[in-house]
Amino acid sequence: MQVISSSFAFEHNLCETMPCLERCTNQKELKQIHARMLKSGLMQDSYAMKKFLSFCISSSTSSYAQNVFDAFDRPDTFLWNLMIRGFSSSHEPERSILLYHRMLCCSAPHNEYTFPFLLKACSNLSAFEETKQIHAQITKFGYGNDVYAVNSLINSYAVTGNFKLAHLLFERIPKPDAVSWNSVIKGYTKAGKMDIALTLFRKMPEKKNAVSWTTMISGYVQAGMNKEALQLFHEMQNSDVEPDNVSLANALSACAQLGALEQGKWIHSYVNKRRIRIDSVLCCVLIDMYAKCGEMEEALGVFKNMKKKSVQVWTALISGYAYHGLGREAIGKFMEMQKMGVKPNVITFTAALTACSYAGLVEEGKSLFYSMERDYNLKPTIEHYGCMVDLLGRAGLLDEAKCIIQKMPLKPNTVIWGALLKACQIHKNIELGEEIGEILIKMDPNHGGRYVHKAKIHAMGKKWDKAAETRRLMKEKGVAKVPGCSTISLEGTTHEFLAGDRSHVEIERIQYKWRTVRKKLEEHGYVPELEDMLLLVDDEEREAIVHQHSEKLAITYGLIKTKPGTTLRIMKNLRVCKDCHRVTKLISKIYKRDIIMRDRTRFHHFRDGKCSCGDYW
DNA sequence: CTAGGGTTAG
Numbered sequence: 333m334q335v336i337s338s339s340f341a342f343e344h345n346l347c348e349t350m351p352c353l354e355r356c357t358n359q360k361e362l363k364q365i366h367a368r369m370l371k372s373g374l375m376q377d378s379y380a381m382k383k384f385l386s387f388c389i390s391s392s393t394s395s396y397a398q399n400v401f402d403a404f405d406r407p408d409t410f411l412w413n414l415m416i417r418g419f420s421s422s423h424e425p426e427r428s429i430l431l432y433h434r435m436l437c438c439s440a441p442h443n444e445y446t447f448p449f450l451l452k453a454c455s456n457l458s459a460f461e462e463t464k465q466i467h468a469q470i471t472k473f474g475y476g477n478d479v480y481a482v483n484s485l486i487n488s489y490a491v492t493g494n495f496k497l498a499h500l501l502f503e504r505i506p507k508p509d510a511v512s513w514n515s516v517i518k519g520y521t522k523a524g525k526m527d528i529a530l531t532l533f534r535k536m537p538e539k540k541n542a543v544s545w546t547t548m549i550s551g552y553v554q555a556g557m558n559k560e561a562l563q564l565f566h567e568m569q570n571s572d573v574e575p576d577n578v579s580l581a582n583a584l585s586a587c588a589q590l591g592a593l594e595q596g597k598w599i600h601s602y603v604n605k606r607r608i609r610i611d612s613v614l615c616c617v618l619i620d621m622y623a624k625c626g627e628m629e630e631a632l633g634v635f636k637n638m639k640k641k642s643v644q645v646w647t648a649l650i651s652g653y654a655y656h657g658l659g660r661e662a663i664g665k666f667m668e669m670q671k672m673g674v675k676p677n678v679i680t681f682t683a684a685l686t687a688c689s690y691a692g693l694v695e696e697g698k699s700l701f702y703s704m705e706r707d708y709n710l711k712p713t714i715e716h717y718g719c720m721v722d723l724l725g726r727a728g729l730l731d732e733a734k735c736i737i738q739k740m741p742l743k744p745n746t747v748i749w750g751a752l753l754k755a756c757q758i759h760k761n762i763e764l765g766e767e768i769g770e771i772l773i774k775m776d777p778n779h780g781g782r783y784v785h786k787a788k789i790h791a792m793g794k795k796w797d798k799a800a801e802t803r804r805l806m807k808e809k810g811v812a813k814v815p816g817c818s819t820i821s822l823e824g825t826t827h828e829f830l831a832g833d834r835s836h837v838e839i840e841r842i843q844y845k846w847r848t849v850r851k852k853l854e855e856h857g858y859v860p861e862l863e864d865m866l867l868l869v870d871d872e873e874r875e876a877i878v879h880q881h882s883e884k885l886a887i888t889y890g891l892i893k894t895k896p897g898t899t900l901r902i903m904k905n906l907r908v909c910k911d912c913h914r915v916t917k918l919i920s921k922i923y924k925r926d927i928i929m930r931d932r933t934r935f936h937h938f939r940d941g942k943c944s945c946g947d948y949w
Numbered sequence: 950c951t952a953g954g955g956t957t958a959g
Contacts, residue, residue: 413950417950443950444950445950446950447950447951448950448951449950449951451951452950452951478951479951480950480951481950481951482951483951483952484950484951484952485951486951486952487951487952509951509952510952511951511952512951512952513952514952514953515951515952517952518952518953541952541953542953543952543953544952544953545953546952546953546954547952547953548953549953550953551953576953577954578953578954579953579954581953581954581955582953582954585954585955611954612955613954613955613956614954614955615955616954616955616956617954617955617956619956620955620956642955642956643956644955644956645955645956646956647955647956647957648955648956649956650956651956651957652956654957677956678957679955679956679957680956680957681957682956682957682958683956683957683958685957685958686957686958689958713958714958715957716957716958717958718958718959719957719958720958721958722958722959746959747958747959748958748959750958750959751958751959754959907959932959933958933959
């Protein structure tokens with residue numbers, strides 16, 4: 333091999349080759365660049381080598397990187413570290429650990445950089461045993477006082493769920509820095525111990541940085557404490573730390589969960605005003621926030637403005653269409669994404685299948701499901717089987733749904749059985765439903781909803797004794813049903829209503845208004861639909877309860893508080909019952925209101941007496 | 950060199 337000695341030629345080659353690497357999109361091009369580098373002697377240059385290897389690893393051609401590296405005679409510590417770092421955040425972090433093992437075998441020297449990279453791999457693998465072993469190595473080789481090594485250890489223990497070990501190490505640091513604090517806090521948030529995390533966060537003597545704030549905010553989001561997350565985000569804005577794209581993405585997740593459109597919009601405009609770069613993650617959460625707040629048009633706008641759309645961005649939009657029952661649009665985007673050369677992943681399939689299921693597109697769903705393994709080499713997961721059972725079950729194809737469960741290579745979970753049970757309820761298959769109800773209670777004895785569903789299916793079959801027995805069992809176990817709760821946002825404030833709750837300050841006015849509304853409904857032929865209220869024997873009692881359902885209170889309040897024609901936005905924690913669905917359709921017609929209701933799983937857009945779900949939910 | 954981030958079935 334001819335080595336070019338002139339430094340000019342060398343620089344020249346470097347400048348020519350590197351941009352090619354940046355643009356390189358496939359293995360063939362990569363090989364060409366490799367060949368060129370070999371020929372021009374660039375492989376001797378540590379900068380070029382580093383660039384080349386990093387690229388190979390990051391573009392999931394890591395086996396190629398491994399081969400190139402293996403061809404090296406005596407890699408120096410820098411190169412070993414580079415490889416360990418590269419693999420630590422690849423899709424195969426275990427390769428970092430294997431490399432370190434090889435290092436030990438050939439007694440290649442490590443340095444203080446080696447262990448933080450190695451521990452990054454452990455964190456990404458959530459590997460506790462390996463973390464402990466590396467901990468021993470760190471102590472043995474005398475890096476026990478290196479703040480980088482110790483901080484990495486704290487972090488690895490934190491993400492593997494060992495907050496006690498993380499805290500122990502933290503307390504032994506003479507002068508913990510912000511990274512030490514943030515890592516130990518992470519340990520508590522990861523374990524769901526938000527109170528301890530907050531105490532530590534408040535005690536931080538170091539200046540809190542954006543990571544500190546975001547660690548807490550994301551901890552709250554993961555714990556489902558979205559209100560607390562937004563409260564802290566608010567506090568962050570009053571501090572001297574500017575929120576960056578990661579903090580904003582977390583705050584937006586909280587908005588999405590809460591359906592807090594106004595706050596979400598505010599964050600979006602903040603992003604635009606501050607010219608914060610919308611990367612793939614931020615784009616995903618913006619789409620998700622608008623979709624979960626009922627604004628598909630806005631979601632689509634964000635999507636269209638994004639230049640380089642990752643598979644996750646496409647998936648976020650497809651999921652959005654799914655919640656809104658827009659199956660055709662979802663499939664359209666699924667096709668379009670492939671035309672653009674983006675490959676769907678397993679989550680994309682879950683989203684697309686959900687869309688088919690909610691929209692009743694049975695044939696489309698089936699063909700998507702069968703294409704997964706055949707055309708995309710993706711093995712269906714339990715989620716996909718869940719979608720299929722739901723798709724077939726809803727459509728009344730109970731035998732086919734059962735067949736899927738019998739044939740699938742995975743153990744059915746409560747979601748699978750739950751989907752089939754729901755199908756039994758819709759299509760009144762009492763016998764099968766009772767059987768599944770029993771299975772679900774066995775799998776989930778402390779879940780109140782399981783008893784309610786089983787009692788319901790007994791009642792549907794007029795087996796009152798069995799229904800009463802199930803209810804008695806539920807009482808005995810002391811498991812309660814989650815109470816229905818609806819919220820309506822009016823001018824940025826959220827009003828909450830619980831089923832049968834009389835604590836609202838304007839409850840008298842609401843009750844009065846409801847009586848008028850009800851009269852109007854009756855003039856339009858409304859008769860209370862009590863099918864979902866099978867647990868009570870007395871019709872009057874059933875009626876009284878159904879009329880205090882939280883969504884009715886929220887809508888009534890909305891009618892009082894807004895100008896005619898204003899769209900009402902309601903959110904509910906459970907699925908909407910048949911009677912409420914019917915009533916809402918009628919109200920949308922009689923009062924000429926658009927009503928957008930987000931239920932536990934999906935959206936209902938009511939307009940002029942019809943609902944976007946086509947009564948298929 | 951170490952710390953914070955995404956889309957998913959009911």
